[in-house]
Amino acid sequence: MRRVTFSVMAVGAALLLGSPAWAVDPSPSTSAATPAAQGKKVCKLSDLKVGELSGIVATSSGYLAVNTTENVENAVESHQKIWQLTAACKVTGKGISFGGGGSNSPNDIVRAKDGTMWIADTGNAKERQSVALWKLPAALTTPQLFRLTFPEGDKHEVQALLINGDGTPILVTHENDKTAFLYTPVGPLAAGQTTALKQAGKIDILTTVTENILGGAGRKGFTGGAVAPDGTRVALRTQADAYEWDVTGGDVLAALKTEPRVTGLPAPAEQYSGAITYSNDGTQFVTAPRLDKAGDKETAALLAYTPTTKRYVAPPTVKASQGDSAIMKWFKDLTLDQVYMLLAGVGFAGLILVGLGVFGMINGKKKRQKAAAAAKKKAKREREALDEFGDADFPLPTDNAPTTVLAPVPGYDDRRQGGYPDQGGVYGAPPPRPQPGYGQPQPPYGQPQPGPRSSDPWDPNRY
Known part of the structure; x- marks a missing residue:
């Protein structure tokens, strides 16, 4: 039981603390892969x-930012609110409040x-009857809800949003997989009404080897979108890269059907982050970290990256990975949510095994205590019996005591049937001891006896 429990705990620890197989998709050839350039600090958040x-x-004048409540404890x-930040990352003003009953969980x-x-209020979309978009005029007055x-x-x-040239919003799904789907409204948006969405396309997630804090899972789902100020470029990001x-x-929509350029957003400078925007002049990408998930709050900062102009080239992979077993391939295909x-x-199974182990130890202890008590009572009864029928220092033999070996009887030979003659044996009884005749004359005391010395040990005249 203990071995099984420790094994389960070891598996959980290895998955949680180690570098799991699912984090490598595919296995990069590190000797051939070119590391992505680190982002440059814009300002500390x-x-x-x-x-x-x-x-x-x-x-x-700076930035506008929104907070999510998705996967946030005690939000x-x-x-x-919609917060205004200066170019130095300082919050200014009291924030712009959402109208009506407020927002649910803004993601982009x-x-x-x-x-x-445009604000995508789409957090926890699978658990909601509808998602929402907020439209904030350039004058930064009260936003309108759709x-x-x-x-x-x-x-x-949905964690990422893009806007078409005609103002139509495009919702980009977060699948933790190799494909993201695009959804657009079936018609014009109307305040106070609910508009249906339709699938309008998909995007294939490309293979990269950019180092990031989530490993392979960080190279999959899109977490944020951006539109260049002049509308001639759009971007989507994962935890690891900007497309x-x-x-x-x-x-x-037509542009998203072509192959993108990919700019790496590597760790360690890039901490846990889902947000991206173009700089105000459109020359750089700017990313922002989540302070509640920052590994080092002292280094949490907005980072700037220069977008690559090079065509995407798939990185080399280790050919040995093609020989992975079915189990290894299954692990590599796990998403972060599936790993959690x-x-x-594993933790639940470990708790069950620990509970069974504790129950077994307690039950075993009770049995041992019960057996000890029974033995003690038996010993007490035996002592009481000895006190009544014999000396306690010399215990009486019990029925199960070994039988004492009997000493041989002189003159008895059990090899012959019957033993002594009076019992049907073949040997005679020992001769009777001779007795001196009554009235016969006796030699004087101390005089030697006449004749040969008797061999009879009972003869008084032997000596």
Whole structure:
């Protein structure tokens, strides 16, 4: 039982602390892979009002940012605003409040070509009847709410948003897989009404080897989107990379069907982050970390990257990985959420085994105590019996005591049937001891006896 429990705990620890197989998809040839350039610090982010920052967009005076409540413990209600940041990452003003009953869980904020800001209120989409978009005018007045619904039975998590050239929002799903889906409204948005969504395309996730804090899982789902100020480029990011497409004639959907350029957003400079924006002049990508998940809050900062102009080239892989077993391939295909579920299952199984082990030890202890008590009572009864029928220092033999070996009887030979003659044996009884005749004369005392010395030990005249 202990061995099994320790084995389960060891598996859980290895999955949680080690470098799991699923983090490598595919296995990179490190000798051939070119490391991505580290981001350059723009400004330090330290204000807890944007501690759960999930979306950011550059403005002429700084940035606008929103916080998510998705996967956030004890989310602070007062943080659920649109925050204005200076170019030095300092929060300024009291924030812009969402109208109506407030936001649910904003995941992204994007600027359209006309300067309008769009906020994707799509956190925990699978658990909601509808998701929402907020439209914030360039003048930064009160945002307007629009509700959207996925097709029946086709809900998806959404963390990234793009805006088409004609102002149509494009929701990009987060699948933790090798494909992301695009959804757009079936018609014009109307305030106070709910508009259905339709699938409008998909994007294939490319293979990269960019180092990041989530390993292979960090190279999959899209977590944020951005539109260049002039509308000629759009970008989507994962935890590890930024994908960029050139847009012609404002047709973003058509651009997303082409192959993107990929700029690495590598760790350790890039901490846990889901947000991306173009700089106000459109020359750089800017990313923002989540303070509530920052490994080192002292180094948590907005980072700037120069977008690559090179065509995407698939990285080399280790050919030996083609010989992986079915189990190894299964591990490599696990997503981060699936790994967390696996860890939870292993931990639950470990708790059950520990409980069974504790129960077994307690039950065994009770049995031993019961056996000891029974032995003690038996010993007490035996002592009482000895006190009544014999000396306790010399215990009486019991029925199970070994029989004492009998000493041989002189003159008895059990090899012959019957023993002594009176018992049917063949040997005679020993001769009787001769007795001196009554009235016969006796020699004087001390005189030698006449004749030969008697051999009879009972003869008084022998000596």
